[in-house]
Amino acid sequence: MKHTALIALSLLFSPLVSLASDISSARESELLNLLKHDCGSCHGLSLKGGLGPALTPDVLQQKPIEYISATILYGRSGTPMPPWRPFMSEAEANWLAQRIKEGVQ
Numbered sequence: 128m129k130h131t132a133l134i135a136l137s138l139l140f141s142p143l144v145s146l147a148s149d150i151s152s153a154r155e156s157e158l159l160n161l162l163k164h165d166c167g168s169c170h171g172l173s174l175k176g177g178l179g180p181a182l183t184p185d186v187l188q189q190k191p192i193e194y195i196s197a198t199i200l201y202g203r204s205g206t207p208m209p210p211w212r213p214f215m216s217e218a219e220a221n222w223l224a225q226r227i228k229e230g231v232q
């Protein structure tokens with residue numbers, strides 16, 4: 128009896144869990160805003176470089192999403208590149224990495 132209830136509950140909630148891993152369009156705007164203002168403060172407003180290197184599609188073309196995403200999440204120790212893990216999930220970092228690689232403006 129108890130088990131049946133648990134199974135019913137997990138069936139009920141599983142669609143919610145998969146929805147939660149999708150990034151809402153509001154969150155997407157937040158991430159793009161962060162990219163422009165926070166990342167832009169070092170990488171340049173149009174990401175063409177500043178204190179940090181340029182993050183343009185030509186520069187990132189050969190670099191895998193996982194590499195870009197890991198740099199965003201964990202930063203580069205010994206350099207000014209900070210870790211952004213406290214501010215975004217892995218899925219969000221992957222999404223942002225994809226946008227940067229495509230050349231978001």
Ligand code: HEC
Binds near residue numbers: 162169170178196203
């Ligand atoms: C305080 C300055 C600073 C901020 C803010 C910053 N970065 Fe960086 N970032 C750097 C520096 C400096 C490097 C170069 C690190 C090195 O020498 O390896 C770097 C490197 C990178 C790289 C690796 C580039 C490559 O070609 O290997 C990526 C990707 C990156 N940053 C993305 C971001 C994103 C996305 C944000 C915002 C969420 C961000 N950075 C915010 C300073 C910054």
